Amino acid sequence: MTETTRTEASKLMTEVEGISGAVLPEPAPAEAVTPLEQASPQEAEGIRQRMAELDMTDTTSIVQFGARAQSDLQSISQEMLSGVKNKDVGPAGDSLRQIVTTIRGFSVSELDVRRNRSWWEKLLGRAAPFANFVARFEEVQGQIDKVTDTLLSHEHKLLKDIKSLDLLYDKTLNFYNELGLYIAAGEEKLREIDATQIPAMEQAVADAPEADKVLHAQALRDLRAARDDLERRVHDLKLTRQVTMQSLPSIRLVQENDKSLVTKINSTLVNTVPLWETQLAQAVTIQRSREAAGAVREANDLTNELLKANAKNLREANAEIRTEMERGVFDIEAVKSANADLIATIEDSLRIADEGKRKRADAEKDLVELEGKLRHTLAAANSSKQAGGAV
Incomplete structure (x- = not known):
């Protein structure tokens, strides 16, 4: 791991500890919609303001009823997506698994310089075991440097996401409560239409002269159609509110996962990777010591073989010389x-x-x-x- 990455990971440790130790607030959203007659004065005022947005003669106002509540949530969501559109928990987890796989990729048997190479290795002319070991160590060191840089980048992104998710949770909760006000306003408007406007229109149709009955009947039909559109819109808002309520614990779950992953990444950078590098350095030293011991052993074996060979040659030469010395001038x-x-x-x-x-x-x-x-x-x-x- 590079010194820059190590320093940056150490700096982030305090922030990571603060985030991992913080308890995420979870204000419980109100499940039921409070009707106008049971609402507090402040809520009642909000409901009346949203009822005022409705114009039953304007289809557009019905279709867009409640859309304003989603604007703040949409803006924060788009901001998060534009900032973390490439963020995925998968690559961070893959980076952790890549380090583990890389370290586990070491084959201890390949470090043994005394082992006999297989016929396949001889056929391919593969390098000696220690040469392979050194090459693999250099490759692993490069991979660790690259992966640690990637992990540090993921850590920065996840820390940003955790803070952004707090803001998203608050905006989502506000959107959920805002939807409740719009639903209450819509239901109150429906009750008002059913209780007053439609009966009044029906009475107007009944009292209208025969020549005007068609116009009054069409106005009544338009009101009922607008009323049905509003009812469908209120139903859609209820569904949206239900989905929004389900997204609140999901946001907290993602935050908790991100917190756990940030803690794991930081622990890997600060503690695990240096330990692995230390173990690798020890493995290199041990292997070099083993290679040196093997060279000494081979030198000793060669010396012993020379001593044996010289003693044998001396015996044979001495026998030949003594035989010739004991012979006369003429046989x-x-x-x-x-x-x-x-x-x-x-x-x-x-x-x-x-x-x-x-x-x-x-x-x-x-x-x-x-x-x-x-x-x-x-x-x-x-x-x-x-x-x-x-x-």
Whole structure:
């Protein structure tokens, strides 16, 4: 809530307490219409003045009989409507419910940074829980500022309405009493017409010459028609008076509701909203502490994992190094294998040498044999040449 709204709400608290503590006066309206013969001198004078407004030969005066009484009430009603035509109890109640809904909209489970995100959140790439929390807090703070300003505006309007309804109640009560005077005047006029004017007109018709009877009869008919119009008008005024009497407690009921709502709005602005904001601030601090604790926990877990991994690696490396250190320059198996290969090589050399000697000996025999054959062939060839020369 902004500082301006908080200051304004605090200023209105005294006025709200004064209005909520005031007892609304409820003067009981008179239910029955007082006739002229039973009226007080002041009321009797008022009834006679309103009877004087009637002209039974003028239909307009009958139709508008009692209309003047409503002028003051109509003016105050129009003034109220022009000032509060957009006022509705609904939006104020909606504003209160909006704050409650906004606060209840916090999901405590979403504040847990250790929870696993659902596949839907992973699919949509939703932000981490704390990032969501911060975003939602900023949104709620903005909403609270906006709603508190709206509530303050409703409070001003309702305070104005409560005062205007007092004036409307007084005007309505005056209109109700004024209607009683008009009804009494109308009924008295009807009795006067029935008791004196109509019988006098009937006698005039009876006494009139035959040529004038039609005119006197038409005048009598017009009087009776005007009398019936007045009776209907008086009946309408009675109905209007009854409805007006019903509106009086309705006005007080609206005032009481407005008073209760103003008190609730002011209490929300002065007490509830700051408490909610304090709780939200605590929630942010708690969440940040939890996040810091989680980071420390993860660091400790990483340190422990490194210690375990290093110890394991040290053991494996030490075993490899010590194994190599304990080995000789040459492995005995390697020496044995090399010695066996050397012996086999020597034996192969001796065998190959003996075989070479044998092959050379065989080759020498073959050479001697070949040489003998070659000599024999050459000797035979020389003998053949000498024999031919002799012949």
